[in-house]
Amino acid sequence: MDVQDFNGQRVLVTGAATGIGRACALMLALRGAEVWINHLGQGDASAALVDEIVTAGGRATAIEADVSDPYAVAEMFACITASGPLDGLVNNAGIIQEQPFLDTSEEDWRQIMAVDLDGVYRCCRHALEGMTVAGRGAIVNISSELGHLGRENYVAYCTAKAGVIGLTKSLAREFAPTIRVNGVAPGPVDTAMVSLEHMSEEWIAKELAIPAGRLGRPEEIAAAVCFLLSSSASFFTGQMLGANGGAWMGG
Numbered sequence: 001m002d003v004q005d006f007n008g009q010r011v012l013v014t015g016a017a018t019g020i021g022r023a024c025a026l027m028l029a030l031r032g033a034e035v036w037i038n039h040l041g042q043g044d045a046s047a048a049l050v051d052e053i054v055t056a057g058g059r060a061t062a063i064e065a066d067v068s069d070p071y072a073v074a075e076m077f078a079c080i081t082a083s084g085p086l087d088g089l090v091n092n093a094g095i096i097q098e099q100p101f102l103d104t105s106e107e108d109w110r111q112i113m114a115v116d117l118d119g120v121y122r123c124c125r126h127a128l129e130g131m132t133v134a135g136r137g138a139i140v141n142i143s144s145e146l147g148h149l150g151r152e153n154y155v156a157y158c159t160a161k162a163g164v165i166g167l168t169k170s171l172a173r174e175f176a177p178t179i180r181v182n183g184v185a186p187g188p189v190d191t192a193m194v195s196l197e198h199m200s201e202e203w204i205a206k207e208l209a210i211p212a213g214r215l216g217r218p219e220e221i222a223a224a225v226c227f228l229l230s231s232s233a234s235f236f237t238g239q240m241l242g243a244n245g246g247a248w249m250g251g
C-alpha cells in the first residue's frame, strides 16, 4: 500500500491560492485527498486551482475566510465539518513585513500576530475539536527558518513563527497519541512572498548564500508537508522539519 495515499481523507489548507499552500493542496489532491482551498480575496486563483484538481480527477472546494477573523474561521469550519471531521489541516496562511523594530507600531505588530500566530491557533482549535471526537487526525503548521534564527527588521514575523513552533510542540504533547501535530520550517522559497515587492535585494542575496545556493521550490515544501500528514510519519509528532536548503541545521 502507498503510505502517502490520502484517499478518503479530508484536508484543509489555509492560504492555498498561491505559493506553498497551492503546492500542498495540489499534491494532496493528486494523492487522493478531498481538499479545501482556503483563501482571502483570491477567488479567481482558487477557482483555477479547483479546476486543475477536478480536471485531474480529484476533489476540491474553494472556501474564503480571513484566518485572523474568529467569526470567519468558525463559519468556515462549520461549513467544512457539516459533512464530517477533517483528517488533516495545513496551517499555511501567512504575511510578512520588513520593518525596523522601532518603527513597528502596536497595530503592525498585532496584524502579523493576528494572521501568523493567532490564525494558526484558531484553526488548530477548531480542527482539534472535531479530530478529538473522531479519534484521528494530523496537523502540519508552517513556521519558518526565521522562527529559529531570528532576523533584524523582521521581529514581529520571527516572533510569530517562533510562536508557531511552541504551539506545535505543546499541542503535540497535549493531543498525543491520538492526533499528530508537526510543522515545517522552510528556508527561502520562490513565491510571491520572497520577491522584490516584499524584500530588499540585500535580503534576497543573503538568502541565496545558504548551502543549497538557491531558493526552494513550493513543491519541495509540499513534499515535506505530505510526508508529515501521511502514515509514513506515524512516529513523528512535535517535530519541525527543516526544508531549508541548509539555512539552519539546529536540532
Ligand code: NAI
Pocket: 014, 015, 016, 017, 018, 019, 020, 021, 038, 039, 040, 042, 065, 066, 067, 068, 092, 093, 094, 095, 096, 115, 142, 143, 144, 145, 185, 186, 187, 188, 189, 190, 191, 192, 193, 194
Ligand atoms: P504566499 O504569499 O504565496 O502565500 C501566503 C498565502 O496566505 C497567500 O495566498 C495569502 O493570500 C494567504 N493569506 C494571507 N493572509 C491571510 C489571511 N488573513 N487569511 C487567509 N489567507 C491569508 O507566500 P508563501 O511563500 O507561499 O507563504 C506560505 C507560508 O510559508 C507562510 O506562512 C510563510 O510565512 C511561510 N514561509 C515562506 C517562506 C518563503 O520563503 N516563501 C519561508 C518560510 C516560511
